[in-house]
Amino acid sequence: MTDILGEIGVLAALLLxxxxxxxxxxxxxxxxxxxxxxxxxxAVVTWLVVRIFPKVRGDExxxxxxxxxxxxxxxxxxxxxxxxxxxxxxxxxxxGENAREVPDDTQExx
Numbered sequence: 001m002t003d004i005l006g007e008i009g010v011l012a013a014l015l016l017x018x019x020x021x022x023x024x025x026x027x028x029x030x031x032x033x034x035x036x037x038x039x040x041x042x043a044v045v046t047w048l049v050v051r052i053f054p055k056v057r058g059d060e061x062x063x064x065x066x067x068x069x070x071x072x073x074x075x076x077x078x079x080x081x082x083x084x085x086x087x088x089x090x091x092x093x094x095x096g097e098n099a100r101e102v103p104d105d106t107q108e109x110x
Contacts, residue, residue, distance in 0.1 A: 069094055 070091065077087040 073082075073087060073090050073094070076082050077084070082090070
């Protein structure tokens with residue numbers, strides 16, 4: 001393990017030496033700080049775009065959004081709070097089907 005760390009240290013020292021090569025300018029602190037700054041700037045802009053436009057994340061569903069009233073009704077039926085007939089009748093009322101056939105409890109028979 002110490003041999004590997006020693007070789008990494010020697011490699012780093014060789015890379016940081018001024019050899020007069022064309023790539024020596026890349027190792028100057030100003031250039032490294034500029035690269036870090038630009039990388040951070042790109043990361044921040046990307047994060048902001050994802051936060052402002054959440055549909056860019058690709059988690060949008062292809063199906064139509066469900067009505068919250070139907071979701072509540074579905075959950076109540078799943079918990080056994082309402083019967084299948086009550087569930088069907090309520091779904092029809094919510095969707096506007098058979099709206100005229102809903103019995104009116106305010107009028108008593110006669």
